Amino acid sequence: MPQRFLIADDHPLMRSALRQAVGQAFAGVEIAEAARYEQLRRILEEEPEPDLVLLDLHMPGTSGFIGLMMLRSEHPAIPVIVVSAAEDPVTIRRSIDYGASGFVPKSAPIGQVAEAIRAVLDGQIWTPASEDAGEGADGGLAERVVNLTPQQLRVLAGMAEGKLNKQIAYEMTIAEQTVKDHVTVILRKLGAGNRTQAAVIASQLSLRPPPE
Known part of the structure; x- marks a missing residue:
């Protein structure tokens, strides 16, 4: 059975870039897309469960990390990689604290996106190597x-x-x-x-x- 990924981002150009990155790195992969959080939830409820979700934190229909937490609460078995233009260490740390298995900056090259996906599918936590995300970013x-x-x-x-x-x-x-x-x-x-x-x-x- 081919791998299946879900790209959730409201920007068509970003979805296209992520689709290109995933398609080049994973032969025969099936890719679903969502532009709003409600669409993301509908796909997860009605279509075959994806192997991984690439999630933008700023999708319409949700509020920052709450959308990530709702996704992880409703579908705990699906690993999530946050793909965000907010690349500061606190955002990276919080993304992991709130349930993401990885964090990829939107400025990352295609190869880094593929690297993060492979690591997460192998059960690892992946964040940019150059970032020191720190500890206790949200005071518990x-x-x-x-x-x-x-x-x-x-x-x-x-x-x-x-x-x-x-x-x-x-x-x-x-x-x-x-x-x-x-x-x-x-x-x-x-x-x-x-x-x-x-x-x-x-x-x-x-x-x-x-x-x-």
Whole structure:
């Protein structure tokens, strides 16, 4: 059975570049593409499970690292390589802390993309050799959010964007009371005293899009 990869990035040129890199390095590979986080989730639910996902942190429909954590929570067996224009050591470290098996800068040459994929498929963690990602980049936040369920992560993403419970309930097609129940559990798991504190913590999981 041929290998199957999923490229998730909202920029067509970046998807094309990644497709070229993957196609040159892995003969006969099948490649699926997603431009939005909802499309990524639909592909994972409806199509054969990929061997690996190449994920942009700034896809529409998600909020920074929360999208990565939702993906890892819903599909823990699928390795994920973050491909991002944000190449600072803190972003690299956080990507690994929140579940990625690798991190590839968007400026990386084609050969480095293939190298990262091979390493991750072999069970390794891959980051740029020149980067010192440091330790404890988020002050233990990863440990506090690791036990959130996929639905709780989606509620947290809404809170990070300043949405009301009513809006979150509508987008998730669940009852508003269910959202309130999730918020209560989220506050406890994050050690937050109120919704505002939880939103501040959630904002630490978001990323500003890099300059074009």
